[in-house]
Amino acid sequence: MKVVVDGARCTGHAQCNVAAPEVFTLDDLGYALPGEIAVSHDTEPAARRGALACPERAITVE
Amino acid sequence: MPDPVATADRRRDGRALGCPVASLAHESAERPALQGFREFDALRERGPLHYVNAGRGNYVVVGYEEALAVAQDWRRFPQSRYLFGVNGEPGDVVLIPESLDGPPHTAWRRLLAPYWSPAAVGPWEPAIRRHAVDIISAFKAKGGCDLVTEFALRFPPTVFLEIMGLPVADLDRMLVWKEHLLHPDTTDPAAAKANLDASLEAIIGYFLAAMAARRATAPEDRPPGLVTEALTWELDGEPVSDADLLSFYMLMFLAGLDTVTAELGYGFLHLATHPEDRRRIAADPAVVPKAVEELLRAYPIVNVMRDAAEDTEINGCPVYQGDTLTVSLPAAGRDGSMYPNATEVDFDRERTTHLTFGAGPHRCLGSHLARLELRVAYEEWHRLIPEYELDAAFSPVEASGLMFTLNTLRLRWPA
Numbered sequence: 001m002k003v004v005v006d007g008a009r010c011t012g013h014a015q016c017n018v019a020a021p022e023v024f025t026l027d028d029l030g031y032a033l034p035g036e037i038a039v040s041h042d043t044e045p046a047a048r049r050g051a052l053a054c055p056e057r058a059i060t061v062e
Numbered sequence: 063m064p065d066p067v068a069t070a071d072r073r074r075d076g077r078a079l080g081c082p083v084a085s086l087a088h089e090s091a092e093r094p095a096l097q098g099f100r101e102f103d104a105l106r107e108r109g110p111l112h113y114v115n116a117g118r119g120n121y122v123v124v125g126y127e128e129a130l131a132v133a134q135d136w137r138r139f140p141q142s143r144y145l146f147g148v149n150g151e152p153g154d155v156v157l158i159p160e161s162l163d164g165p166p167h168t169a170w171r172r173l174l175a176p177y178w179s180p181a182a183v184g185p186w187e188p189a190i191r192r193h194a195v196d197i198i199s200a201f202k203a204k205g206g207c208d209l210v211t212e213f214a215l216r217f218p219p220t221v222f223l224e225i226m227g228l229p230v231a232d233l234d235r236m237l238v239w240k241e242h243l244l245h246p247d248t249t250d251p252a253a254a255k256a257n258l259d260a261s262l263e264a265i266i267g268y269f270l271a272a273m274a275a276r277r278a279t280a281p282e283d284r285p286p287g288l289v290t291e292a293l294t295w296e297l298d299g300e301p302v303s304d305a306d307l308l309s310f311y312m313l314m315f316l317a318g319l320d321t322v323t324a325e326l327g328y329g330f331l332h333l334a335t336h337p338e339d340r341r342r343i344a345a346d347p348a349v350v351p352k353a354v355e356e357l358l359r360a361y362p363i364v365n366v367m368r369d370a371a372e373d374t375e376i377n378g379c380p381v382y383q384g385d386t387l388t389v390s391l392p393a394a395g396r397d398g399s400m401y402p403n404a405t406e407v408d409f410d411r412e413r414t415t416h417l418t419f420g421a422g423p424h425r426c427l428g429s430h431l432a433r434l435e436l437r438v439a440y441e442e443w444h445r446l447i448p449e450y451e452l453d454a455a456f457s458p459v460e461a462s463g464l465m466f467t468l469n470t471l472r473l474r475w476p477a
């Protein structure tokens with residue numbers, strides 16, 4: 001599984017990182033690092049939690 | 063320029079299409095607490111978008127999906143020209159970054175973001191905690207207080223002054239100016255206008271003096287804080303003008319002082335009337351972050367505004383270029399199609415993702431600071447005053463209008 005952070009939609013709520021710090025990393029401005037993130041079996045639930053936590057729906061699970 | 067008559071005709075067509083019509087009357091100065099939420103809840107039950115029967119092309123957006131879509135689409139729905147307008151006239155003050163859209167807005171957000179990111183606000187926690195404890199300790203022994211006037215109104219502005227690097231001793235002056243600006247006395251319009259003008263002038267003078275005092279001091283001797291930092295800000299290689307800095311301070315003043323106050327009011331109203339939730343927080347401070355999110359979700363306090371940049375439609379209802387939309391975040395946060403039992407507070411809710419801080423480019427710049435202030439306030443209050451209830455001799459009352467906030471909430475506890 002992988003998740004994709006859409007940098008154009010992300011506005012820095014940082015809620016993905018609050019919900020799943022092991023998957024989503026913030027840059028210096030507090031925005032999620034954009035692009036694809038490979039998700040291991042162990043962190044799948046966290047990745048889903050983080051994607052759901054995004055108010056902008058900037059994170060898709062693939 | 064669209065022809066007004068033709069537009070009015072088309073608008074009637076729009077209503078004939080079945081778009082619901084709402085009337086939002088806010089004539090009295092005060093109303094019982096939570097009435098604003100109940101009115102918007104009732105509106106949302108009848109549909110996600112309503113034409114508001116109040117003169118020009120006005121809509122109110124109350125559904126979660128529709129609110130999110132409008133807030134994210136700054137090209138179709140830019141900031142409203144009625145933002146901070148008085149008496150239905152377009153506003154004539156530019157407030158940075160709220161009034162801006164597109165690239166100039168993005169440039170400002172990049173400049174400001176490093177000061178308000180989670181990593182940047184975290185180090186303020188000890189100072190914020192100290193202020194919370196000081197304020198609560200001042201009235202704890204009395205066995206009761208007005209949560210709004212004695213705590214919620216004082217705590218966030220104290221933190222604001224600290225972060226700006228301004229003397230906390232200026233709090234009382236600042237609170238008077240803020241009241242005149244944001245909560246004018248509706249029973250005496252002439253006095254309200256005079257107070258507003260005087261307070262506006264006073265705030266501008268206050269910030270200009272703070273900037274001048276810093277410039278007159280050697281850089282290494284300037285007090286720490288945002289007002290000092292801002293003197294070095296540049297956009298496109300040019301120093302930011304004093305006029306733009308003032309526009310930013312004015313918005314900080316409007317956005318940063320009253321909002322956490324309002325959230326604390328509704329949060330404590332809930333806790334004082336739901337002893338099981340209050341006891342949970344008092345017994346286990348680890349619940350507080352979840353409680354903060356859920357109380358933010360259930361009690362959004364800001365209704366934001368946008369104008370339509372083109373003829374378009376929302377959910378099948380026509381919206382014409384120049385129409386004004388009130389995007390009701392209080393309605394969106396309590397939308398039953400998004401959350402089960404949406405109007406109930408449930409700290410164990412699986413998903414609390416909310417629009418209380420808005421969405422899209424204008425997403426609240428201060429959201430991470432606001433969350434920190436709320437967490438510290440609930441933690442310290444319940445450590446110091448775990449048992450409390452509503453003082454039955456008084457009814458909680460909220461201000462009328464589109465910014466939801468309590469005017470009074472009397473609590474009492476075993477002294």
Ligand code: HEM
Pocket residue numbers: 133158159160161171178313314317318319321322325362363364366367391417418419420421423424425426427428429431432433
């Ligand atoms: C719980 C408290 C707060 C709530 C509910 C809240 C809510 C909001 C909302 C809904 C917006 C979006 C407005 C729009 O879309 O037009 C906003 C914007 C803003 N907020 Fe907050 N706010 C809070 C606290 C704060 C604090 C403490 C600060 C101080 C730093 C702050 C600074 C701002 C600024 C500067 C903007 C404008 C952002 C822009 O236009 O890009 N807010 N706030």
Ligand code: SF4
Pocket residue numbers: 005009010011012013014015016017024030031032053054055056057058059
């Ligand atoms: S929650 Fe969404 S908007 Fe916020 S940082 Fe993460 S991806 Fe960006």
